[in-house]
Amino acid sequence: MAEEIPLRTDDGAPVIVRRSARRRRTVAAFWEDGNAVVAIPASFTKAQEREWVRRMLAKLKAKGERRGSGDGRRRPSSDSALAQHAALLSRTYLGGRAVPTSVRWVTNQNSRWGSATPSEGTIRLSHKLQPMPQWVVDYVLLHELAHLLVAGHNAAFWRLLEAYPETERAKAFLEGVSFATSRGLGEGPASVDTDED
Numbered sequence: 140m141a142e143e144i145p146l147r148t149d150d151g152a153p154v155i156v157r158r159s160a161r162r163r164r165t166v167a168a169f170w171e172d173g174n175a176v177v178a179i180p181a182s183f184t185k186a187q188e189r190e191w192v193r194r195m196l197a198k199l200k201a202k203g204e205r206r207g208s209g210d211g212r213r214r215p216s217s218d219s220a221l222a223q224h225a226a227l228l229s230r231t232y233l234g235g236r237a238v239p240t241s242v243r244w245v246t247n248q249n250s251r252w253g254s255a256t257p258s259e260g261t262i263r264l265s266h267k268l269q270p271m272p273q274w275v276v277d278y279v280l281l282h283e284l285a286h287l288l289v290a291g292h293n294a295a296f297w298r299l300l301e302a303y304p305e306t307e308r309a310k311a312f313l314e315g316v317s318f319a320t321s322r323g324l325g326e327g328p329a330s331v332d333t334d335e336d
Contacts, residue, residue, distance in 0.1 A: 146192065147274065147304065147305065148175050148196055148199070148200070149200060149272065149274075151272060151273035151274030151275075151276075151277055151305065152170075152174060152175050152273070153174045153175070154174070154175045154176075154177065154192065154196065155174050155175070155176045155177070156176075156177050156179060156188060156192060157176055157177070157178045157179070158179055158180070158181040158183070159178060159179070159180065159181055160180075160181045162178060162179065162180045162181070163180055163182075164180065165180075166178065166179050166180075166191050166194075166195060167195075168195035168196065168198060168199050169199075170199070175196060175199060177191065177192045177195045177196070179191055179192075216244075216269065218241075218242065218243040218244060221242050221243065221244060221264065221280075222239070222241070222242040222243075224277075224280065225237075225239055225242045225262065225280055225284060226238075228277060228280055228281050228284060229284050232281055232299075232300075232302045232303050233281070233284060233285065233288065233299060233302075236288055237284035237285065237287045237288055238260070238287070239255075239260050239261060239262045239284065239287060240259060240260035240261055241260070241261045241262070242261075242262045242263075242264075242280075243262075243263055243264075244263075244264055244265075244266050244269070245263045245264070245265065245266065246265075246266045248263060248264075248265040248266075249265075251265065252264070252265050252267070252268055252279045252313060253265065253268070253279040253280065253282060253283045254283065255283040255284075255286040255287060257286055257287050257290045260287060262280070262283040262284065262287070263283075264276070264279060264280060264283070271312075271316075272312070274305040274308070274309060275305075275309045275312050275313065277303070277305070277309075278300075278303060278305055278306060278309030278310070278313075279309070279313075281300060281303050281306075282300065285299040285300055
């Protein structure tokens with residue numbers, strides 16, 4: 140039986156802990172369908188589970204293994220894959236309430252990481268996000284999905300993003316990139332926001 144815990148790898152992949160009564164002392168970690176799976180003995184305590192998950196995720200990262208077949212399922216590069224990923228994020232974090240009419244990568248967005256036009260239900264993400272960690276891309280996409288439900292940046296809007304565990308980390312990451320860019324240390328848009336039109 141697999142037990143999902145609210146944990147993600149550094150690049151945003153879900154982590155599944157699989158307890159096995161047949162497993163006595165060995166612990167294993169591997170990629171399966173885009174998830175990092177850590178197999179542990181059923182007899183482990185919660186503290187042992189946390190420690191071994193931490194250790195095994197570090198080993199997976201050190202080995203540089205890719206999820207699944209490396210087919211990019213966790214890094215949507217086409218507009219259709221991005222739209223499918225947006226639907227998954229909406230179901231997972233927003234109860235499926237945000238339903239965009241289109242989601243696409245754009246190359247002409249130089250001052251924003253993402254934008255949404257709530258009246259049309261459209262979302263655009265800057266192509267400059269593509270090489271960033273998936274948890275950052277997911278945050279920007281969720282930010283724009285949330286704008287389809289709440290147009291401004293009021294308390295109700297930010298409450299929608301509380302469900303995503305990487306919100307604060309991703310905001311800090313993007314602020315760091317924007318800071319570096321503003322001082323000529325790199326390239327990237329300066330903000331995540333919604334269109335006003």
